[in-house]
Amino acid sequence: MSATRATQASLQRLFKLNRSVPSAARYREIEAIEAGWLEPILAQQAALTPQLSSATEIAHVIEKSIADGDSDGRSSADFLANDATREQFRAVVADYAVDGLTEAQNFFPAIPRLPIRAQMAVMRVLIDEFGCGNLQRAHS
Secondary structure, X not given: OOHHHHHHHHHHHHHHHOOOOOOHHXXXXXXXXXXXXXXXXXXXXXXXXXXXXXXXXXXXXXXXXXXXXXXXXXXXHHHHHHHOOHHHHHHHHHHHHHHHHHXXXXXXXXXXXXXXXXXXXXXXXXXXXXXXXXXXXXXX
């Protein structure tokens, strides 16, 4: 079995486990599947992360991150709204459509690129997600 096939099979199993009645055995299996692909990513990120030894160092890193974020602007949103090709836009929508329905804010940068009929459908989803302006009815 190829690595791609094993990954696909693992992800399919994970999908089923996450939609089944919880049990200790199922949680152990979920943890094992997730560890297989998350641990290498986490180890790589940990190697790139500086070791901070004080609250002052942490505060400086946060301040720098905020300043860098402000200077960067919203380049990813701008790219999607203004520069993405139709194929790139299609890939983003295909990858994030399900998440976008539960996390509706992800679609804000996409709206200007949609045909007007699709904009109306997305706006109906957004209006519903935000409870029609009623905080008590907004989806969490």
